[in-house]
Amino acid sequence: MNYLDYLIPLLQLLCMNVILAASLNVINGYCGLFSIGHAGFFAIGAYAAAAGSKLLMPEFAAAQPALALIACVMIGAAAAGLAGLVVGIPCLRLTGDYLAIATVGFGEIIRIVLLNTEAVGASRGFPGIVLLTGKWFPLWVLLFTVGSLYFIHRLMRSSTGRAILSIREDEIAARSMGINVRFYKTFAFVVGAFFAGLSGGFFAHHSQFIHPSNFNFMISVMVLLMIVVGGMGSQMGAVLGAIIVTLLPEALRFSETLSSIRMLIFGLIMILVVLWQPQGLMGFYRKLFATRKAEHA
Amino acid sequence: MSEFVQYLVNGFAQGSIYALIALGYTMVYGILKLINFAHGEIYMIGGYCGIFLLSTLGLPFWAALMLAMPIVGIFAVLIERFAYRPLRGAPRIAPLITAIGVSIVLLELTRLVAGAQPRPFPQPFEDMSYELGNWIPALDGVIIQRNQIMVFIIAIVLMVLLNAIVMKTKIGRAMRALSMDFDASRLMGVPIDRVIAFTFFIGASLAGAGGMLVGMYYNQVEPYMGQLAGLKAFTAAVLGGIGVIPGAVIGAFILSISEALVVGYSESSYRDAIAFAILIVVLMFRPWGILGRPERVKV
Numbered sequence: 001m002n003y004l005d006y007l008i009p010l011l012q013l014l015c016m017n018v019i020l021a022a023s024l025n026v027i028n029g030y031c032g033l034f035s036i037g038h039a040g041f042f043a044i045g046a047y048a049a050a051a052g053s054k055l056l057m058p059e060f061a062a063a064q065p066a067l068a069l070i071a072c073v074m075i076g077a078a079a080a081g082l083a084g085l086v087v088g089i090p091c092l093r094l095t096g097d098y099l100a101i102a103t104v105g106f107g108e109i110i111r112i113v114l115l116n117t118e119a120v121g122a123s124r125g126f127p128g129i130v131l132l133t134g135k136w137f138p139l140w141v142l143l144f145t146v147g148s149l150y151f152i153h154r155l156m157r158s159s160t161g162r163a164i165l166s167i168r169e170d171e172i173a174a175r176s177m178g179i180n181v182r183f184y185k186t187f188a189f190v191v192g193a194f195f196a197g198l199s200g201g202f203f204a205h206h207s208q209f210i211h212p213s214n215f216n217f218m219i220s221v222m223v224l225l226m227i228v229v230g231g232m233g234s235q236m237g238a239v240l241g242a243i244i245v246t247l248l249p250e251a252l253r254f255s256e257t258l259s260s261i262r263m264l265i266f267g268l269i270m271i272l273v274v275l276w277q278p279q280g281l282m283g284f285y286r287k288l289f290a291t292r293k294a295e296h297a
Numbered sequence: 298m299s300e301f302v303q304y305l306v307n308g309f310a311q312g313s314i315y316a317l318i319a320l321g322y323t324m325v326y327g328i329l330k331l332i333n334f335a336h337g338e339i340y341m342i343g344g345y346c347g348i349f350l351l352s353t354l355g356l357p358f359w360a361a362l363m364l365a366m367p368i369v370g371i372f373a374v375l376i377e378r379f380a381y382r383p384l385r386g387a388p389r390i391a392p393l394i395t396a397i398g399v400s401i402v403l404l405e406l407t408r409l410v411a412g413a414q415p416r417p418f419p420q421p422f423e424d425m426s427y428e429l430g431n432w433i434p435a436l437d438g439v440i441i442q443r444n445q446i447m448v449f450i451i452a453i454v455l456m457v458l459l460n461a462i463v464m465k466t467k468i469g470r471a472m473r474a475l476s477m478d479f480d481a482s483r484l485m486g487v488p489i490d491r492v493i494a495f496t497f498f499i500g501a502s503l504a505g506a507g508g509m510l511v512g513m514y515y516n517q518v519e520p521y522m523g524q525l526a527g528l529k530a531f532t533a534a535v536l537g538g539i540g541v542i543p544g545a546v547i548g549a550f551i552l553s554i555s556e557a558l559v560v561g562y563s564e565s566s567y568r569d570a571i572a573f574a575i576l577i578v579v580l581m582f583r584p585w586g587i588l589g590r591p592e593r594v595k596v
Binding site: 260271 | 389400401569570574
């Protein structure tokens with residue numbers, strides 16, 4: 001029984017990271033935008049969901065934990081999606097590195113605002129979030145992870161998804177083909193933010209205590225690392241990347257030295273992957289088993 | 298009145314440090330169109346270099362400053378050589394990712410070697426402060442610390458030197474040519490690799506000096522100080538017009554003075570949000586900054 005106490009939270013964390021990576025992949029990988037403020041949306045999702053379950057509907061949460069959990073994570077996701085809309089509309093006029101730095105700025109501002117908002121505990125953090133549904137919680141996480149992946153997968157095969165991909169391939173060509181570039185960029189951004197918020201909602205209930213420092217710039221970097229390692233623009237890659245980045249620190253636990261230098265290892269991996277295998281693991285895989293059909297999404 | 302002047306004084310001291318970092322960002326961006334995310338860490342390493350040279354080797358302050366600058370400069374040249382140069386033809390996102398990677402690696406290496414705790418920075422000058430009220434009665438109560446004056450003067454001297462290098466020397470002319478038109482300069486025989494390496498060297502030297510000065514100013518150095526300072530200095534560079542050297546200095550002073558005023562007149566906890574708010578407002582309405590020129594995207 002003991003090893004389950006370790007394994008289940010780890011797998012929950014893994015699922016949240018998978019959602020996070022898949023959601024950033026929509027923005028960075030499919031739409032070709034470069035956002036590194038993902039921690040901000042993750043934070044909004046976590047805080048909104050926590051506020052939902054603790055402040056908004058504590059009685060309902062006690063009576064109907066499963067429904068309340070779904071409601072709360074949806075509140076978190078919706079709040080993050082809304083934030084994505086608010087951030088996206090002005091930001092997406094920018095391109096490339098300017099967009100990157102603006103998203104960093106927004107991520108930090110969100111964190112600083114949370115750090116100063118008394119209603120959610122400010123610098124003391126937000127304690128006492130009830131683990132709704134108790135032992136069934138892992139199943140809900142898993143269900144929503146699979147659901148998110150399926151949704152994104154279907155989305156990218158729809159005409160909307162094709163429009164998003166076309167922006168990545170050539171923005172000017174896409175525009176001249178009549179694609180509303182600003183709309184689809186904002187759409188991709190909102191979808192990415194929405195799922196990051198969903199992940200945040202689960203994170204809040206999973207850890208039962210959240211603090212603004214859980215959502216600093218390093219978190220955004222870790223999510224970026226996941227999709228870089230896995231291969232940008234590939235859902236499979238995002239999942240693989242999330243698995244590697246989540247499990248590597250656990251694998252390094254057996255050695256004190258190795259686990260103290262895990263961030264160093266992550267940094268090196270990030271550099272080496274870009275230098276030698278810019279398409280990440282999925283690019284490597286495609287090279288190994290080159291098929292005639294070019295794989296896109 | 299005197300309160301306001303006091304905030305200005307503090308703002309100017311902090312601003313000269315931001316300016317030194319921002320110059321490196323703006324020069325590298327001007328030439329390579331790359332946000333060198335590792336630049337903040339270079340600045341932090343400058344601070345640690347200062348500690349090493351001052352307390353371990355016991356060098357006098359000026360010698361330590363003269364030595365620390367080229368040491369961190371060489372660091373930056375190596376980073377450019379191994380992390381950025383191989384990616385010069387790659388999509389622009391690629392070097393951005395390695396830059397983030399390099400910044401993590403530098404941060405973690407420093408943390409492992411020097412420890413995560415802040416390290417005290419040896420004070421090279423005797424603590425001394427001047428009361429402006431002694432000379433100008435209207436400014437009663439305004440205090441200028443000697444360190445603030447030193448920081449300001451050293452930064453200004455370095456900026457004048459930089460200006461001389463960029464405007465008066467042959468390699469400076471090559472740097473300006475590269476930032477104007479990369480491909481044309483290459484075709485005209487500008488040794489681009491050497492010029493880019495030199496740009497990184499100069500930019501990092503200034504940031505390294507900034508790291509030493511900030512150590513002197515706040516009496517301590519810590520591994521995480523580069524992240525926020527780097528982002529703020531980048532904000533300053535964008536605010537002034539990225540790629541424009543005087544713009545970085547102007548942006549740095551505007552940023553630091555607004556920070557000092559916010560800390561003075563309202564919540565100090567919002568100090569760090571100011572930089573990002575400025576950054577976003579500038580990017581929204583005038584992404585080319587105060588002194589820059591708008592760039593058109595051509596097919």
